[in-house]
Amino acid sequence: MKAQLLKLAHARSGDKGDTANVGLIALRDEFYPVLVREVTAARVKRHFGGICKGEVERFELPNLKALNFLLHESLGGGGTLSLMTDAQGKTFSTALLRLEIEIADDEARSLGIEP
Amino acid sequence: MRERIRVACGQGFWGDLLDAPVRQVEGGRIDYLMLDYLAEVTMSIMQKQRARDPRAGYARDFVPLMREILPACVRRDIRVTANAGGVNPPACADAVRDVARELGLGGRLKLGVVTGDNIMDRIDDLLSRGLELRNMDTGEPLSTVRERIQSANVYLGAQPIAEALDRGAQVVITGRATDTGLTLAPLIHEFGWRADDWDRLAAGTIAGHIIECGAQCSGGNCQYEWQSIPDLADVGFPIVEASPDGTFVVTKHEGTGGRVNVPSVTEQLVYEMGDPHEYITPDCVADFTTIRLEDAGENRVRVFGIKGKPATGFYKVSISYAAGFKAVGTLVYAWPQAYEKAQAADQILRARLERLGLKFDLIHTEFVGANATHGALAGEPSPDAPEVQLRVGVRGQDRNAVERFTKEIAPLILTGPPAVTGFAGGRPKVEEIVAYWPALIPKSEIEPRAEVTEV
Structure with a gap:
C-alpha cells in the first residue's frame, strides 16, 4: 500500500545559503527503519524535482530516529538574493511530508499504519 | 561550584x-x-x-x-x-x-x-597578504566583490x-x-x-x-x-x-x-x-x-x-556586500478561474517588461494560494479557488530597471484580467540586496578581546 510520510514522520526545515535542510523525524521509533529504507536521497531528489536544482545529500541520525536531507541549489540563490516567498526553505518540511512511499501490506499492518 | x-x-x-x-x-x-x-x-x-x-x-x-x-x-x-x-x-x-x-x-x-x-578595516591588508577569503559555497575569491563589501565580521x-x-x-x-x-x-x-x-x-x-x-x-x-x-x-x-x-x-x-x-x-x-x-x-x-x-x-x-x-584552526567570517536590487509586486485575483487570471496577468506583465527592454538577472513568479510554497508538489490548483495572489519578483544590477518594474504592477488592474484587487499598499519598494559571503580565516589572524569595567 501507499503511505504518505505525513503519517510516519514530522519534520522541520531551514536554510544555509542556497541549500535547504529538511530534518525528517519518525513519529514512532519503529517507523525509523522504514524511513531509512524508503526515503533515500534519490527518492527525495525526484520528489523535489522542480524545486531542487542541485544534489540531495542524506545523513542518518539513529539516535534521534531522524534523517537529515540537504537540498542544494533550492532557494533561488538563498538568503537576501532569493525572490521566493519561502526564501529560507521553512515550508520544505511539509513539502517532504507529501511524499508517498510503498509499504508491504503486512508490514504496514504490523506497524499500525493505515492507508 | x-x-x-x-x-x-x-x-x-x-x-x-x-x-x-x-x-x-x-x-x-x-x-x-x-x-x-x-x-x-x-x-x-x-x-x-x-x-x-x-x-x-x-x-x-x-x-x-x-x-x-x-x-x-x-x-x-x-x-x-x-x-x-x-x-x-x-x-x-x-x-x-x-x-x-x-x-x-x-x-x-x-x-x-x-x-x-570586526575585520572590516583589515580586508585590504588580509587580501594583500595572500588570504583570499574564498566563498565557502562558490569557491570564488573575495577580490571579485572587494569594492562592494559593506561589513565583515568573524x-x-x-x-x-x-x-x-x-x-x-x-x-x-x-x-x-x-x-x-x-x-x-x-x-x-x-x-x-x-x-x-x-x-x-x-x-x-x-x-x-x-x-x-x-x-x-x-x-x-x-x-x-x-x-x-x-x-x-x-x-x-x-x-x-x-x-x-x-x-x-x-x-x-x-x-x-x-x-x-x-x-x-x-x-x-x-x-x-x-x-x-x-x-x-x-x-x-x-x-x-x-x-x-x-x-x-x-x-x-x-x-x-x-x-x-x-x-x-579557523573562524568563520560573515562578509556582506551589495549585490544589486530587487522588488516584489503582488495582486489578488478572485473566483472564477482565479489561477488562470493570475497566470494571464503574469504573461501580460512579462510581455510589457520585454517590450520596455528591461533587463533583469531573474524574474520569478509565484501564485500564492496555488503553489508558492510547494510548487508542483501542490498539484493542479482548483478552478474553484476563491482567490489566488499573483506575486512577481525581479532582481538585477540596474536600479532603474527594477524601479520601472514597480510601476508596471498597478496598471494591470485596469489593463489586464478581471476581478482583481489588492493594491492598496501602493507601488512595491525597490530594495538594495545585501548578500553574504561566508569564508574562513585562520584563528591566528584574530585576537578576541574581553574588557571588563565597573559601572
Whole structure:
C-alpha cells in the first residue's frame, strides 16, 4: 500500500545559503527503519524535482530516529538574493511530508499504519 | 561550584517577542539570560548606521530592555550574555552604562565588552597578504566583490565571553559572537570546563543550539501534534538546566504555555542542520549523532551522551556586500478561474517588461494560494479557488530597471484580467540586496578581546 510520510514522520526545515535542510523525524521509533529504507536521497531528489536544482545529500541520525536531507541549489540563490516567498526553505518540511512511499501490506499492518 | 545552572533564552532573533526576556527574568529562577540579536542582514544595516553616526551600529532595543530588567538582574544576580553590540559593542556598552547609572546602579555592577570580531578595516591588508577569503559555497575569491563589501565580521566563540564572566561582568555585550557561544560561555565560567574538554564544550554548544531560536524548541513552529500545544499566546521561552558533567535538561518556567518534549526538542535539533557529525563552531566540533534525549517529566527533556571533537584552526567570517536590487509586486485575483487570471496577468506583465527592454538577472513568479510554497508538489490548483495572489519578483544590477518594474504592477488592474484587487499598499519598494559571503580565516589572524569595567 501507499503511505504518505505525513503519517510516519514530522519534520522541520531551514536554510544555509542556497541549500535547504529538511530534518525528517519518525513519529514512532519503529517507523525509523522504514524511513531509512524508503526515503533515500534519490527518492527525495525526484520528489523535489522542480524545486531542487542541485544534489540531495542524506545523513542518518539513529539516535534521534531522524534523517537529515540537504537540498542544494533550492532557494533561488538563498538568503537576501532569493525572490521566493519561502526564501529560507521553512515550508520544505511539509513539502517532504507529501511524499508517498510503498509499504508491504503486512508490514504496514504490523506497524499500525493505515492507508 | 554550583551543581546546576539555569540559562534562559530571552530572544531568538532581533524582532522576537519584546517581553520574552522580561518574562524569563520574572517568571522563576534563572542564573543567566542569553539574548541573540544578530542575523546576517543585521550586520550590514548596523555598519551603515555606524558610518552615519559613530555612536550607532548596535541593537538599540537592548538598551530599553536593560532599563527594564537590570535592577532585577543585579538584585538576583542574573547575568546577561548578548550579542547586541553589533558592529559597535563599545557604544552599546556606553549606552547600557548610562542607563545603569540613571537607575542608581553605579558601583554595583561590571560590564563586559567583547571585541575583535570586526575585520572590516583589515580586508585590504588580509587580501594583500595572500588570504583570499574564498566563498565557502562558490569557491570564488573575495577580490571579485572587494569594492562592494559593506561589513565583515568573524564569528567569535564562547571563550572571550567566559573570560569576561570570570572577571566579574554582570552583563557581557559582544559583536558577532555565535549564538551557541552565548549559552556555552556561562557553563565554561561556572563549571571551569577546559578549552580542550571537547565533549563538554560540545554539550554546551548543543544546549545553545536548542535554545538559540527561542520558543522554536518549546512549542513554537512545532509540527508534532501542533493543534494540542497549549496556550501559545503565553508561550514559555526555553531554559537549559546544565550540570557540570555536560548533561542538561531543557525546560521552561512553570505556568507558561507551549510544550517541551522529545519531539519539540528533536525538531529544533535538526533545524538548519548540515552534516550532523560535524557541527562546527569556534569552540569545538559537536557530533549530533551522539545526542540522547529522554523524557524527564512534564515539559522537561534530559539531554546526555554528547561527544565532541577538537575545534578547527579557523573562524568563520560573515562578509556582506551589495549585490544589486530587487522588488516584489503582488495582486489578488478572485473566483472564477482565479489561477488562470493570475497566470494571464503574469504573461501580460512579462510581455510589457520585454517590450520596455528591461533587463533583469531573474524574474520569478509565484501564485500564492496555488503553489508558492510547494510548487508542483501542490498539484493542479482548483478552478474553484476563491482567490489566488499573483506575486512577481525581479532582481538585477540596474536600479532603474527594477524601479520601472514597480510601476508596471498597478496598471494591470485596469489593463489586464478581471476581478482583481489588492493594491492598496501602493507601488512595491525597490530594495538594495545585501548578500553574504561566508569564508574562513585562520584563528591566528584574530585576537578576541574581553574588557571588563565597573559601572
